[in-house]
Amino acid sequence: MRKLLLLITGFIALSGTAQNKQILYNFTSVPQSLLTNPGADVNYSWYVGVPLLSGISTNVGSSGFSAYDLFADNGVDFNTKLRNVVFSTSRKDKAVVNEQLEIFSGGFKLGDWQEERATYVSFGMYQELDALAYMPKDYVILALDGNKDYIGKVFDISDLNARGELLSVFHLGFHKKLNDKLIFGARGKIYSSIYNVSSTKNSGYFYTIQDENSVYEQIISSNIQIDMSGLTNYTNNNSVDAVSTIAKKALLGGNLGLGLDLGLTYYPKKNIQFTASLTDIGFVKHTKDVENYTYKGYYNYKGLTPNFILDGSNQSLSEEFEDALPLDTINQKYTTWRPLKLNSSIQYSFGDGRNTDCNCLGNEIQYKNAIGAQLFAMSTPRAPLMALTAYYRRRFLESLEMKATYTIDSFSATNIGLGLSTTIRKVNFYLMADNLLEYRDISKANSLAFQLGINIVFPDKNTPD
Numbered sequence: 001m002r003k004l005l006l007l008i009t010g011f012i013a014l015s016g017t018a019q020n021k022q023i024l025y026n027f028t029s030v031p032q033s034l035l036t037n038p039g040a041d042v043n044y045s046w047y048v049g050v051p052l053l054s055g056i057s058t059n060v061g062s063s064g065f066s067a068y069d070l071f072a073d074n075g076v077d078f079n080t081k082l083r084n085v086v087f088s089t090s091r092k093d094k095a096v097v098n099e100q101l102e103i104f105s106g107g108f109k110l111g112d113w114q115e116e117r118a119t120y121v122s123f124g125m126y127q128e129l130d131a132l133a134y135m136p137k138d139y140v141i142l143a144l145d146g147n148k149d150y151i152g153k154v155f156d157i158s159d160l161n162a163r164g165e166l167l168s169v170f171h172l173g174f175h176k177k178l179n180d181k182l183i184f185g186a187r188g189k190i191y192s193s194i195y196n197v198s199s200t201k202n203s204g205y206f207y208t209i210q211d212e213n214s215v216y217e218q219i220i221s222s223n224i225q226i227d228m229s230g231l232t233n234y235t236n237n238n239s240v241d242a243v244s245t246i247a248k249k250a251l252l253g254g255n256l257g258l259g260l261d262l263g264l265t266y267y268p269k270k271n272i273q274f275t276a277s278l279t280d281i282g283f284v285k286h287t288k289d290v291e292n293y294t295y296k297g298y299y300n301y302k303g304l305t306p307n308f309i310l311d312g313s314n315q316s317l318s319e320e321f322e323d324a325l326p327l328d329t330i331n332q333k334y335t336t337w338r339p340l341k342l343n344s345s346i347q348y349s350f351g352d353g354r355n356t357d358c359n360c361l362g363n364e365i366q367y368k369n370a371i372g373a374q375l376f377a378m379s380t381p382r383a384p385l386m387a388l389t390a391y392y393r394r395r396f397l398e399s400l401e402m403k404a405t406y407t408i409d410s411f412s413a414t415n416i417g418l419g420l421s422t423t424i425r426k427v428n429f430y431l432m433a434d435n436l437l438e439y440r441d442i443s444k445a446n447s448l449a450f451q452l453g454i455n456i457v458f459p460d461k462n463t464p465d
Contacts, residue, residue: 019339020387020407021057023391023403023419023434025343025345026374027419027421027430028041029401029430030421030430031054031455032049032054032102035126035187035261037185037277037279038185038277039185039265040183040185044107044457045459046106046109049102049106050454050456051103054102054105054454055102055126055451055453056451057098057452058099059434059447060098060447061097061411061445061448062094062411062446063092063094064088064090064093065089066444067443068441069084069085070085072443086144091159092382092383093134094134094135095133096131100128101127101128102125103124104125105455118176121175126168127166127168128165128166129166130339132162132381134161134381135159136159138155138156138159139160147218151216153207157204157223158203161200162197163381164196164197165193165196165284165336167191167192167193167194168194168254169190169191173186173188181268182264182266183264183266185261185264186262187279188258190257191256191259192250192254192255192256193229193249193255193286194246195229195230196228196230196286196336199225204221204222205220206220206221216302216303217300217302218300219301220325221297222297224293224294224295226292227286229286229290229291230255230288254288255288257283257284258282258283259281262281263275263278263279264276264277273345273346273348274344274345275345276343276345279341279343283336284335284336290332290334291329291330291331292330292331292332293329294328297324301320341378341379342375346372348370349367349369351367368395371390371391372390372391373388373389373390373391374389374390374391376389376409387408387409389407391404392404400420400422401420402420403421404417405434407434409447411446412435416436417433417435417436417449418433418436420432423457426456426458427456428455428456429452429454431450431451433449433450433451434449435447435449
């Protein structure tokens with residue numbers, strides 16, 4: 001039982017907004033926009049990312065509480081603050097963290113871009129940390145209060161629902177301009193999982209009732225499984241060289257999987273643009289260094305005490321409970337699916353800017369301004385995470401572009417973001433930040449995100465002004 005509680009605590013500690021990159025999406029002066037839509041309307045002769053500096057992004061948040069709610073120096077006891085957080089949230093609240101670091105990247109054009117069948121190739125490798133956990137509310141209530149004051153309440157064992165993974169991704173993309181209106185792109189991926197923890201299909205219940213003779217009946221039906229890969233050397237207290245182990249697994253030495261990204265850009269009119277993409281259509285098969293913890297069974301107890309916490313004072317009762325609900329460790333292969341992400345946008349461009357010499361913005365080159373709306377959705381073990389964004393893009397001079405966004409999602413209704421991209425003597429630098437209003441006191445923020453990077457970009461000289 002103690003080992004199971006330790007694993008559950010680990011899930012809660014692991015989790016801390018969705019992988020929505022609404023500022024980067026369709027911000028085509030930045031080459032990394034191809035990672036959010038392989039069919040984005042970019043136009044370079046070639047580009048190369050500065051190793052380890054071309055793409056750095058972090059995205060964290062919680063829909064139920066902020067760090068201030070737990071750690072504010074306001075004279076309120078921590079246990080009181082913890083209880084307030086627990087009882088103000090629901091099992092629908094979630095916490096998500098995502099971090100990406102681009103190791104290397106590049107791209108180049110094949111043939112004349114103006115040809116109808118011109119093709120653009122991009123490639124690279126990045127490391128990603130991705131974790132999501134729903135609030136295990138019933139578990140926390142039991143841990144805080146026990147079940148004595150909850151006679152008749154059914155505690156839902158499926159409240160434990162979380163996943164987390166550290167992996168590297170090798171990718172190769174192809175981008176084709178089919179005609180003046182339609183651009184299509186696809187990207188193949190190889191995933192190499194370094195660490196994985198997953199427990200998303202749990203079920204069961206626990207409740208206590210009292211009859212007219214003051215005899216309590218407690219029933220627990222449990223079907224819990226926690227899958228782990230890449231962590232057995234640590235959970236078994238083995239001495240390992242973490243740096244060399246991670247490096248080996250990152251370079252295709254981990255548990256492997258395959259993925260696919262698809263995307264397009266369509267111009268029904270010259271100044272009206274529609275885009276859509278599906279990214280991370282893929283899976284990872286976990287066959288190496290696998291360990292699974294199961295907590296399955298059925299237990300029915302009748303007695304004079306409603307206390308569910310078995311501390312070993314009653315040896316026979318503890319043994320009976322452990323026999324009925326054994327905590328087993330097995331080694332069983334399993335498969336995880338990557339969180340599928342959908343992006344779609346519609347954009348209206350205006351403002352004549354044909355005198356500019358900038359020629360890296362594809363079909364949008366002759367317009368200085370653009371307004372648009374973007375929809376984002378990401379699969380989760382429960383309901384999809386959704387976000388809706390309105391944005392304004394503006395190109396200044398020849399080398400500076402700005403994108404401002406306003407996003408509504410399950411983490412915030414006041415999410416204002418800003419992105420800047422500048423290219424000076426073929427050096428492209430970009431910086432993007434989300435939830436700017438929360439930077440007045442980040443401890444109260446429910447979500448924060450930033451992205452930055454440096455690339456060397458050679459625009460296509462054949463693109464007309």
